[in-house]
Amino acid sequence: MNREDFAGLVLDACRRMEERGMTVGTWGNISVRIDNESFLITPSGMSYGCLKTEDIVLADMKGFVIDSKRKPSIEHGLHRMIYKYRPDVGAVIHTHPQYSTAFAIARKDVPAVSEELVQIIGEGVKCAKYALPGTEELAINAVEALGNNNAVLLANHGAVCVGSTLGDAFKVAEVLEKSAKTIIMATIIGTPQVISHEECLKMQDFVRNHYGQK
Numbered sequence: 001m002n003r004e005d006f007a008g009l010v011l012d013a014c015r016r017m018e019e020r021g022m023t024v025g026t027w028g029n030i031s032v033r034i035d036n037e038s039f040l041i042t043p044s045g046m047s048y049g050c051l052k053t054e055d056i057v058l059a060d061m062k063g064f065v066i067d068s069k070r071k072p073s074i075e076h077g078l079h080r081m082i083y084k085y086r087p088d089v090g091a092v093i094h095t096h097p098q099y100s101t102a103f104a105i106a107r108k109d110v111p112a113v114s115e116e117l118v119q120i121i122g123e124g125v126k127c128a129k130y131a132l133p134g135t136e137e138l139a140i141n142a143v144e145a146l147g148n149n150n151a152v153l154l155a156n157h158g159a160v161c162v163g164s165t166l167g168d169a170f171k172v173a174e175v176l177e178k179s180a181k182t183i184i185m186a187t188i189i190g191t192p193q194v195i196s197h198e199e200c201l202k203m204q205d206f207v208r209n210h211y212g213q214k
């Protein structure tokens with residue numbers, strides 16, 4: 001795949017993010033890794049509807065923009081740091097969905113309450129320590145709280161979801177939002193029960209080694 005093909009994937013993901021109501025206006029940002037040296041990311045402050053492939057910005061892992069006519073998203077440092085510390089990650093989606101953001105503004109972790117959350121994202125989702133958007137501090141706090149999970153919450157802000165492909169990262173974003181909504185509903189009718197660490201490990205082992213036709 002060439003740069004244009006990767007940029008096309010980012011554009012498709014932008015449309016999908018908007019269609020699903022995961023963000024409003026020009027908020028949120030999406031990137032895809034090209035290789036160990038570079039990634040493509042949405043530009044800063046442009047509405048998703050009018051984006052073209054040439055508006056998607058190419059950035060390297062040192063923080064420089066390469067051969068691009070637009071400025072990258074303000075959160076490009078966060079995306080870069082995730083690619084640096086997580087070689088398994090091929091795509092990053094940052095969104096502001098309603099229920100996940102409710103946890104983020106309450107500065108609460110999303111606990112491990114369902115099989116799909118544990119298998120797709122990890123043993124719960126942590127809320128990173130607060131930092132101003134676009135700062136290195138925010139990137140450091142987010143990568144620390146992300147650990148080896150596939151999602152993290154940014155305090156008073158939104159969610160960051162990762163996957164080996166954009167499709168996987170979307171699945172993570174959808175499972176996180178559904179989990180956040182379901183926990184809030186469960187709190188109305190009772191007390192959500194958290195799955196134990198041992199049970200989480202068993203579920204993760206099952207999906208890795210035995211699920212489907214394995």
Ligand SMILES: [Zn+2]
Pocket residue numbers: 027028094095096133157158
């Ligand atoms: Zn944001």
